[in-house]
Amino acid sequence: MTDNESDEIPFAGTSTSSDASDAMEKVSSGIYDLIGVKGKASDNRPGVMECAGKDRETYFRIFHPWSFYPASVGDLDVAMERLKEEMPKRGWEIIEYGPDNSKNKNINLTADNGEKKTSVNIIEMSKDDPPSLSLDLVSGCYKVPNGEEIERF
Template sequence: MTEDKSDEIPFAGTSTSSDAADAMEKVSSGIYDLLGMKGKASDSQPGVMDCSGKDTKTYFRIFHPWSFKAASVSDLDKAMERLKSELPKHGWEIKSYGPDTSKNKNMNLIADNDKKKVSIDVTNMAKGDAPMLSLDLVSGCYKVPDGKEVERF
């Protein structure tokens, strides 16, 4: 089996877990602003996860799952279209956009921001019991500064 270099997790730099989590919250806030409409975002906090194949005491990734509920299902559709058009203007590259493989065929958008070393996966769950956008952000691999260890939260 050959390894595809494009699937490698990028190096995001040196940071403490808490500083990297703060940076991720800023990225999420920017995504919220790009939605361009009133709605309710979940109050979730970023967390720390391992970097596959790296020392878990010195390398980590940040993940931030959250959701957005709009006033109507049609607003969710508009928010997805807006993200598709606005993300590239803010340094994001759309990797895929279209229906997912679920029975509901939810619209899904995946994008990467090489400068920020963050990926986003947005799913429009308009056909579910609680219509919302599900947003999952994940960073590249960070290394903690010398003498520090990864904080888990």
Template sequence: MQLGASALLMSLALMTLTGCGMTDTNSSDDIPTAGTSNSEDAADEAERISSELYDLIGVKGKASDTGPGVSECGGKDPEKYFTIFHPWSFTPASADELDGVMERLKTELPKHGWKVVEYGPDTSMNKNLSLTADNDEKKHSVKIVQMTKREPPKLSLTVVSGCYQVPDGEKVYRF
């Protein structure tokens, strides 16, 4: 993935997260607090959440093999605070299998602790169907975009954590 695309994804992910309803924030402009963790364990948690989301998609297909990344928590000490973002995509075995997936996710996500905070066409030229959901318990947010006009059609997902603090005496490991 090119650097520009990564930066764009991260910006979109952080905009999604900062607008979410997750609790434990210091002010309305802060990224929600996710607790204490090191970067590697927090990245593992984001991958576990992505795996759960993959299972909820409910159709056969292939997930991209992109790993999580580490970013700063706006305005906080970058040596002590970080957030995890995990962008990935899902390509179904056949294009018609995407039919109804977003509606199913809109129904199924709340049954698994997610609150759908936004659903509908995005502002792109293709008017892709987009869903944003927050999980207060897991301190993560996800943005899912159905790209039916892409070849091949796919879902684009970005999982973003709240703001973690590293344990005392440790520094943020960036990858």
């Protein structure tokens, strides 16, 4: 599901964009539960995007960017280690883990969940004010049911 494997986006099934958005929120909530440290999540809602190379009236993807702000900056490392350990136990395959090329050398975790047809990129932003985890989830391609239209939000 990530660019590291191939450019082909997996088929996530047939769904309305509203139901697919609700499903994505559940995936995000599951990741939130795995963080395991006290803090607060941003209140971002999922959105709808096109599915590259597919009919934009029939196919769509869901994306959900959000942030997690720990109660203590020291909890960021704990949260990332916990995610790295716990996500594979919940069906996630860690594709990449380690520092990025930025001057801050932010720790990046990229993972795919084949069952949920979802990918996530999590960046530990320890040098930001306030420090946070930046999470970006994206689904595979959904097909809208016959007779339905894709809601764009």
